[in-house]
Amino acid sequence: MLSALHRTYEASPDEKINTAIEVGFAAxxxxxxxxxxxxxxxxxxxxGYDAMVDFYAACESHAFPIIGITDTITWLRFSTMDFFGSTVCCCAFRARLEQNKQKTPWFLALACCCLMQFGGTTLVGLLLGQPASWTTSPTACRSLLLAFWLSVSCPLDLFYRMYQHKIIKSMIAIGAALSTGHAVTSWGADKAISAIHPKPRSSVFSTLMAGAFGASGGGLSVHALDLWGERRRGKERSYAAFLFGAVASVSYYLMRNPHGVxxxxxxxxGRARLIIGALSLLSNAAPAVLGGHIAAATPPRVAEAAVRLMLRLPAHCGAAPPRAPSTRATKRD
Known part of the structure; x- marks a missing residue:
C-alpha cells in the first residue's frame, strides 16, 4: 500500500482512483x-450487539441437512463453516488444474483439498500435541466430501458453474471468511488456552502460533508441498494467509489476555471472537467481493506496512531488483 501511495503522483487517472479506493477502504x-x-x-x-455476538458464536457449530435427502436423518448433518471453506478450496484447486491444463487422480485431488481445508487445525494439533479438531468432529469430514463431490461430480456441472457467478462466489467467500475467523479463535488460539497439556496451556507463544496456524496452516502446507506450482513462478499464496493469521492472532491475544501478561x-x-470475525471479513472476503485491488489495503497489509515503516524494514529480502539501464548507456547505443 505504501508503494501505491508513492506511485500516485505519476499514475494514470484510473490508478489514482484505485489508490483513492484503497485508502478509503483502509480508513x-x-x-x-x-x-x-x-x-x-x-x-x-x-x-442488537449481543445478538450479533450470539449469531457469530452459533455459526461455529451450525450444521445443515440436505433438504429432501438427509433432513429426516437427524444425525446426518454438514458443518456450515467447513462447507464454505471446503467449497473455496475444492473449486480453487479445480480452477488451477484447468488453468494449467493438468489433471490428477480424483483421490489425490481430494487429499490436496483436505490438506488445504484442514491443514490449519492439523498444524495446531501437532503444535499442542493433541488430536486435530477436525478428526474428532462429526461433521467436518463429510462437509469436505460434499463440497468435493459437488465441485467435480455434480450433475450437469451445475454447482461449479453456479460458483463462477460473482454473487454466488461472494456469498461463499463471506462464509469462508467467517470460518477463517473461527479458525484463529475457537479452532486455534482457544485450543492452546485450554490445551490438554500444561506447557502449551501456559505458553504465550504457543497461543499466538496456534491462532496463526489455525488460519494459515492449509496455505503453508500447500506452499511447502508446492501443490500450486507457485515457487517456480515466484508467487506465494500462503503469504497473505499467514499475514492475516499472525495479525489476527496477536489481536485476539491482546483482547483476551489469557495469561495475565x-x-x-x-x-x-464471545466479543473478542466477533471482532476477529469482522477482521476476517475485511481481510479475506472484501477482496473477493469488492475486487482484488482491495487486497493491498486490508488491515493485515496496513499493519505490515506500519511495522515496516517504523522498523525501516525492506519490502523484500534477498536479491536486489535489476537496475534500469542508465540514460547514458541508452544514448550511446
Whole structure:
C-alpha cells in the first residue's frame, strides 16, 4: 500500500482512483474495527450487539441437512463453516488444474483439498500435541466430501458453474471468511488456552502460533508441498494467509489476555471472537467481493506496512531488483 501511495503522483487517472479506493477502504476498515472494540468495552452494549455476538458464536457449530435427502436423518448433518471453506478450496484447486491444463487422480485431488481445508487445525494439533479438531468432529469430514463431490461430480456441472457467478462466489467467500475467523479463535488460539497439556496451556507463544496456524496452516502446507506450482513462478499464496493469521492472532491475544501478561481486564471471549470475525471479513472476503485491488489495503497489509515503516524494514529480502539501464548507456547505443 505504501508503494501505491508513492506511485500516485505519476499514475494514470484510473490508478489514482484505485489508490483513492484503497485508502478509503483502509480508513473505513480501521473505523469499523475501532467501533467494534469500543462497543465490546461497554458494559451496556447497544441493542442488537449481543445478538450479533450470539449469531457469530452459533455459526461455529451450525450444521445443515440436505433438504429432501438427509433432513429426516437427524444425525446426518454438514458443518456450515467447513462447507464454505471446503467449497473455496475444492473449486480453487479445480480452477488451477484447468488453468494449467493438468489433471490428477480424483483421490489425490481430494487429499490436496483436505490438506488445504484442514491443514490449519492439523498444524495446531501437532503444535499442542493433541488430536486435530477436525478428526474428532462429526461433521467436518463429510462437509469436505460434499463440497468435493459437488465441485467435480455434480450433475450437469451445475454447482461449479453456479460458483463462477460473482454473487454466488461472494456469498461463499463471506462464509469462508467467517470460518477463517473461527479458525484463529475457537479452532486455534482457544485450543492452546485450554490445551490438554500444561506447557502449551501456559505458553504465550504457543497461543499466538496456534491462532496463526489455525488460519494459515492449509496455505503453508500447500506452499511447502508446492501443490500450486507457485515457487517456480515466484508467487506465494500462503503469504497473505499467514499475514492475516499472525495479525489476527496477536489481536485476539491482546483482547483476551489469557495469561495475565497485561494489567487490564480481558474482553469477554464471545466479543473478542466477533471482532476477529469482522477482521476476517475485511481481510479475506472484501477482496473477493469488492475486487482484488482491495487486497493491498486490508488491515493485515496496513499493519505490515506500519511495522515496516517504523522498523525501516525492506519490502523484500534477498536479491536486489535489476537496475534500469542508465540514460547514458541508452544514448550511446
Amino acid at each position: 473505513a476498515s480501521a473505523i469499523i474495527i475501532a467501533l467494534l472494540v469500543a462497543t465490546a468495552l461497554m458494559e451496556d452494549a447497544p441493542p 497485561f494489567e487490564y481486564e480481558p474482553l469477554a471471549p
